[in-house]
């Protein structure tokens with residue numbers, strides 16, 4: 001079946017961001033349980049750098065998406081399904097921005113400035129405030145669970161298209 | 176009646192000048208001790224919420240001026256509860272054995288205008304070092320205030336030992352800022 005695809009830039013961004021999110025998510029959970037040590041501080045810094053990279057890539061990805069029409073969805077999909085899929089994608093995009101933002105807010109409120117790759121000092125979004133810092137930490141964590149839920153749904157949907165509907169939807173996200 | 180008013184004025188004037196000469200103690204909520212360190216190259220701020228100071232400072236009588244500041248190290252406010260309990264522990268401040276940091280002035284020097292230089296000794300964790308601290312003495316909202324900043328090196332006081340000695344994870348230099356609002 002020869003159907004339309006996303007353009008190569010969109011495809012590359014999709015898989016690159018998916019990979020980086022998997023890394024940031026795993027590293028985030030690993031580091032949160034570590035005992036305070038120089039190692040923990042290092043891993044925290046790396047996590048932030050990966051997270052900020054995702055933030056920038058997603059901003060670019062959204063601009064790219066807004067200026068390039070995606071391929072039409074398979075004809076076999078109901079209107080409701082098309083809308084639901086659009087809604088889910090929208091929610092994933094929002095979370096991909098909100099998660100790094102709350103991480104950055106958490107860090108600022110903790111009194112720790114984010115210095116991207118030890119070079120670029122990002123502005124503190126809020127002043128030091130411990131209560132606010134724990135609040136953003138909680139939100140950062142909850143949003144991550146929400147994203148995990150949506151990604152599981154997303155992958156299940158992709159597999160359903162592939163294996164049940166057999167409309168080869170996955171091919172749209174392959175170079 | 177005239178004499179009563181005159182004597183009241185005189186007594187008040189005497190009290191006033193007495194008060195000025197013996198200014199001692201600070202107004203806690205207008206005073207602050209904050210600091211900025213660096214971890215993994217990123218600035219981290221914190222502060223001490225409990226400290227006390229005995230300050231007798233008269234620009235015209237520097238020889239009689241004196242300052243002693245005592246900081247309750249367990250009052251440190253850092254990024255998280257976890258880092259606060261770590262920094263109170265043995266490898267950092269060891270507050271159980273050394274609860275306070277103490278600065279005691281030895282001399283004041285005028286640098287012109289509102290600027291002064293305070294020489295003194297700072298003791299942290301059982302180690303005493305000589306310091307020279309630049310300060311500005313001026314009136315902020317009607318309150319005489321001494322402000323300044325200095326750079327400390329944590330290894331001078333063995334703050335952060337063992338695995339924490341590595342300056343790549345936590346930098347050596349710590350910028351300390353102080354603001355002491357003197358009681359009238």
Ligand code: HEM
Nearest residue numbers: 018021022065070089092093151154155158169170172173
């Ligand atoms: C962290 C992991 C992932 C995230 C955040 C993510 C996010 C997204 C987003 C936002 C879109 C919508 C693209 C658009 O139309 O603008 C999308 C599309 C797509 N994703 Fe993912 N994705 C992830 C992982 C995966 C995985 C593991 C698969 C494969 C099983 C997959 C398969 C697809 C496919 C086939 C599409 C195209 C859907 C369509 O044709 O409209 N994704 N993804």
Ligand code: HEM
Nearest residue numbers: 024025028029032048051052054099100103104114141144
């Ligand atoms: C999409 C990007 C990101 C993902 C997927 C992500 C994921 C996570 C996860 C899963 C955790 C563990 C939550 C927990 O169990 O407590 C975490 C913690 C954390 N994240 Fe992120 N994060 C991202 C971006 C960022 C950014 C950009 C920053 C800061 C600039 C950041 C700062 C933090 C911090 C400081 C923690 C530790 C919370 C704590 O224990 O104090 N994250 N992150």
